[in-house]
Amino acid sequence: MTTAPDLIAIDDLFGPPAEVGARISPEGNRIAFLAPWRNRLNVWVQDIAPDLSAVGDARCVSADETRSVMNFQWTDDPRWLLYLQDSGGDENHHVFRVDLDDPRSPAVDLTPFPGARAIELLPVHGSAGSYTVMLNARNPAEFDLHRIDIATGEITMIGRSAGTDRLLMLAKGDTVVEQEMTDDGNLVLSRVAPSGTRNPIVSIDATDYPVGITPTQMTPDGGGLWMGSTRGRDLTHLVRVDLRTGEETVVDSHPTLELDAVRRAVEQTSSPLICDAETGDLLGVRYLGERQEIRVLDPRFEEILAALEQLSDGDVGELSSDRSGLRWTVSFVHDRDPAVTFVYDHTTGASRQLFRPYPHLEPTAMAPMEPVTIEARDGRALPSFLTLPLGVDPTALPLVLFVHGGPWYRDSWGFDPAVQMLANRGYAVLQVNFRGSTGYGKAHTNAAVGEFAGAMHDDLVDAVDWAVQQGYADRERVAIMGGSYGGYAALVGATFTPDVFTAAVDLVGISDLANFMRTQPSFLRASLVNNWYRFVGDPSDPAQEADMLARSPISRLDASTAPLLIAQGANDPRVTRAESDNVVATLRSCGVDVDYLVFDDEGHGFVNPENTIAFYREVERFLAEHLGGREHSASSSAVQAPNGSLS
Numbered sequence: 001m002t003t004a005p006d007l008i009a010i011d012d013l014f015g016p017p018a019e020v021g022a023r024i025s026p027e028g029n030r031i032a033f034l035a036p037w038r039n040r041l042n043v044w045v046q047d048i049a050p051d052l053s054a055v056g057d058a059r060c061v062s063a064d065e066t067r068s069v070m071n072f073q074w075t076d077d078p079r080w081l082l083y084l085q086d087s088g089g090d091e092n093h094h095v096f097r098v099d100l101d102d103p104r105s106p107a108v109d110l111t112p113f114p115g116a117r118a119i120e121l122l123p124v125h126g127s128a129g130s131y132t133v134m135l136n137a138r139n140p141a142e143f144d145l146h147r148i149d150i151a152t153g154e155i156t157m158i159g160r161s162a163g164t165d166r167l168l169m170l171a172k173g174d175t176v177v178e179q180e181m182t183d184d185g186n187l188v189l190s191r192v193a194p195s196g197t198r199n200p201i202v203s204i205d206a207t208d209y210p211v212g213i214t215p216t217q218m219t220p221d222g223g224g225l226w227m228g229s230t231r232g233r234d235l236t237h238l239v240r241v242d243l244r245t246g247e248e249t250v251v252d253s254h255p256t257l258e259l260d261a262v263r264r265a266v267e268q269t270s271s272p273l274i275c276d277a278e279t280g281d282l283l284g285v286r287y288l289g290e291r292q293e294i295r296v297l298d299p300r301f302e303e304i305l306a307a308l309e310q311l312s313d314g315d316v317g318e319l320s321s322d323r324s325g326l327r328w329t330v331s332f333v334h335d336r337d338p339a340v341t342f343v344y345d346h347t348t349g350a351s352r353q354l355f356r357p358y359p360h361l362e363p364t365a366m367a368p369m370e371p372v373t374i375e376a377r378d379g380r381a382l383p384s385f386l387t388l389p390l391g392v393d394p395t396a397l398p399l400v401l402f403v404h405g406g407p408w409y410r411d412s413w414g415f416d417p418a419v420q421m422l423a424n425r426g427y428a429v430l431q432v433n434f435r436g437s438t439g440y441g442k443a444h445t446n447a448a449v450g451e452f453a454g455a456m457h458d459d460l461v462d463a464v465d466w467a468v469q470q471g472y473a474d475r476e477r478v479a480i481m482g483g484s485y486g487g488y489a490a491l492v493g494a495t496f497t498p499d500v501f502t503a504a505v506d507l508v509g510i511s512d513l514a515n516f517m518r519t520q521p522s523f524l525r526a527s528l529v530n531n532w533y534r535f536v537g538d539p540s541d542p543a544q545e546a547d548m549l550a551r552s553p554i555s556r557l558d559a560s561t562a563p564l565l566i567a568q569g570a571n572d573p574r575v576t577r578a579e580s581d582n583v584v585a586t587l588r589s590c591g592v593d594v595d596y597l598v599f600d601d602e603g604h605g606f607v608n609p610e611n612t613i614a615f616y617r618e619v620e621r622f623l624a625e626h627l628g629g630r631e632h633s634a635s636s637s638a639v640q641a642p643n644g645s646l647s
Contacts, residue, residue: 004391005365007632008424010620013417014612016041016068017357021318022329022341024048025074026277028322031055031329031343031354032081034069039609041068043083045100052345052352061098062107068607071268073121076128080150083107084118089571089603092117095133097150110148110155113137117523124170125220125280132158132170141522143167145176159192165526168192171243172222179216181206185530187213189225189241202246204231208442210408210531214265215273220280226251226273228261234441236261238273238285252285252295260288262438266409270318274301278323288439290371290383291315291413292333304328304346311342311351315413329354336366338415365390367423369413374432374466376459380447383440384463385411387419387429388472397428398627399473401464401501403482403489404431407448407456408531410439421616425629427479428472434459436535449535452513453492453551460489461500476502477627481619483507483605484575491553491583494560503626505565505619508575508604511583513548514539519576557586563593565622567615569602595622 020041022033029048034041037060047056062069062083071093072083079101084093095118096107111118116137124130129150134143138160145159145168159168159176166180176192187206190198206213208230217226219240229239229248237253260272264286272286274294283301287293292315296302304325308316314332317339321328331341338358344351367387374382388394400422404411411431422429433440436448436456448456460480467473480493480501487509494504510516517532517539536551537544549555564587568580577598584596597618599611606612624631 004389004426004630005424007630008361008365008421009632010421010613010616012358012360013421014609014616016609017339018359019044019341019355020331020339020357021072022331022343022354023072023074023318023320024322024327024329024343025078026076026323027078028324028327030078032061032072032074033058033341033355034072035060037063038065040065041070043069043072043081043098045081048343051348052343052350055352055354059103061100061103062096067601068609070607075131075150076123077150080129082110082121082131082150084121086603088601089569089605089607091573091603094118095121095148097153108153110150110153111135111137115140117143119143120167120169122169125222126172134167136523141525143523145170160196162196162198163526164523169216169218171218175222177201177218177225177243181212181526181529183529185534189243189246191243201243202241202248207530207534208446210445210535211262211265211438212527212530214261215271217271217273226282228259230442234443235259236442251282252297254287254293254295257287257289257293258439258441260286260292260439262408263288263410263412266406274319276325277321278325288412300325307346307349307351308342308344311344312340314340333414334363335369335413335415337361337363338417365424366415366420369416369419371413374463376435376455376462378455380435380444380459382435382459382463383433385413385431386467386472387423387431389423389426389428392426394428395471396474397472398426398477398623398629399464399467399479400427400429400623400627401460401478401480401493402429402431403460403480403486404433404437405482405484405486406438407434407436407485408438408445409485410437412439418616418619421620422623422629425620425623425631427623427627427629428467430463430467430473432460432463434463452488452536453496457489457492457496460493461497464500479503479505479623479627481505481507482509484509487575488553490564494562494564495553495556496559498559498561501562503563503565503623505567505622506580506583507567507615508569508572509566509579510575511552511579512554513537513552514545515554516575516579517548519578521573554582554586557583557592558590560587560590560592563595563622563626565595565597565618567597567618568599569604569606570598570600571603574604 016036019035035044043062044058046058081098086093095110120134131148141164142161171177178190180188185207187204189201225241228236236259238251274284283298284296312332314334317331317333326346328344331339341354468475480490487506490504490506493501539545587594
């Protein structure tokens with residue numbers, strides 16, 4: 001006899017973490033982390049005892065009560081700390097400075113240009129107190145390279161962009177390197193002289209890099225660039241490009257796994273390259289398959305990594321160290337216990353658990369995520385993950401096909417509160433790395449060219465068939481759910497294969513491929529050449545536009561019969577609100593059951609916890625109604641979004 005576990009409250013899974021994202025200071029005597037202040041994540045700082053025996057009282061050093069802070073970093077001066085913040089999800093991030101010597105003083109906006117976006121905030125090695133940042137303040141479509149003096153706030157343009165298809169970075173001293181994406185999909189690296197003259201170094205065929213070549217990181221000596229490469233092989237490996245000669249040499253590769261680069265770039269987490277905090281020297285490289293593997297490139301790091309890995313049975317997640325490279329913070333990726341974080345001192349071998357972000361969640365109440373491989377109808381292997389509810393017979397369960405975004409992204413082993421909520425409500429959850437996903441070689445990614453709403457969707461249908469054939473899923477109770485591309489896939493499921501899916505949940509999903517591409521922000525247009533234009537088409541060409549419309553759910557809404565839940569951020573700069581408005585209006589005119597949730601203070605995905613909670617309460621109610629899963633008694637059939645509307 002089996003017994004289903006107690007229901008876990010939506011608030012407990014999707015509320016803000018108690019503490020998360022610890023980073024140690026350059027001196028090794030303090031940590032900074034994110035924790036709630038007035039229901040928004042803000043930056044907090046606390047002291048650490050020399051022997052790690054205790055930590056001091058934490059104090060909040062940022063004060064944003066409108067939107068959670070998601071990204072911060074220490075500077076080389078113990079007085080200053082930096083964080084990024086946008087406005088209502090518009091993705092126009094500014095750089096703010098916090099004065100740790102005067103915590104009562106307000107944060108200072110170091111990039112105070114209305115409507116501008118700051119990207120690639122990087123310290124200048126060998127120049128204390130100096131950072132470079134790319135800003136589109138002069139022209140929304142072009143990013144110029146600026147240097148910021150953190151103490152004074154002085155900002156100086158040191159490299160002017162020559163077009164929307166170019167990005168600049170500081171190599172060493174005053175040497176600027178430009179990355180140009182050409183119309184035919186090549187990446188050209190050039191040195192830019194102070195006069196503005198460009199001297200080409202090397203041209204790289206970038207058509208196999210749909211989200212750009214990543215990582216691209218300057219070597220500490222300024223004479224080279226570390227880059228992910230698939231030249232001559234299927235799997236991405238690490239190379240060094242000499243910035244004088246253009247010569248490319250292999251730094252490291254793995255025989256069966258790919259550099260964990262694109263996933264981390266999309267998530268905007270740390271680079272797959274683990275580097276010395278003081279010198280910038282390369283210590284290790286992250287690869288990812290079913291689990292992570294770190295290859296050590298510096299013998300000094302080997303003992304440290306071995307010691308860190310003894311602290312948890314999860315995969316090593318985010319790392320930070322002090323200047324000496326002896327004191328570290330480390331969080332761990334785990335499918336049942338998210339981001340448990342420790343501080344470790346390699347000099348003494350002492351360690352201390354700093355926090356569990358969700359201390360109220362019991363790991364044994366979480367469902368394990370198991371890797372499975374599904375064979376598509378054409379024989380292609382689809383690496384996938386299956387999560388089954390605890391305490392019930394895993395037979396003929398209602399199934400949620402949970403589709404990742406991108407589509408140039410990948411699902412991976414780890415804790416996902418949405419997956420855990422669904423499993424806890426009694427659903428089997430299947431996540432499929434369909435063709436087009438990254439992380440499994442360029443052949444797997446490139447198999448999606450021309451296959452939107454084609455073979456890419458066939459992979460998802462084949463995964464459903466697999467789950468039914470294995471006995472896990474009830475064919476009459478299958479939902480498809482996802483965000484961004486996953487939202488598009490949910491709409492495709494509802495309109496192209498309405499006989500397969502009982503219900504669909506679309507979060508900020510694309511409904512009209514041609515309109516989606518026309519409405520992209522101007523600064524993104526040049527980066528679309530190797531992804532949307534190559535995989536889907538050019539909407540300015542009538543024949544290609546017709547094909548794009550044929551692959552768009554907006555053209556087949558009359559075929560939809562399954563109920564839908566659609567959620568949208570009003571400020572989404574990538575998938576505009578009109579994409580969802582048009583779908584909802586048309587479906588309702590056809591008599592299809594549609595619940596529509598709009599959040600006025602969100603963009604492409606949700607950040608503020610009350611909005612995330614409201615959305616998943618609706619998901620819980622919607623799936624319980626249409627698939628028969630469990631529902632928490634506190635849930636309402638008509639939850640009002642705190643900053644939006646449900647209609």
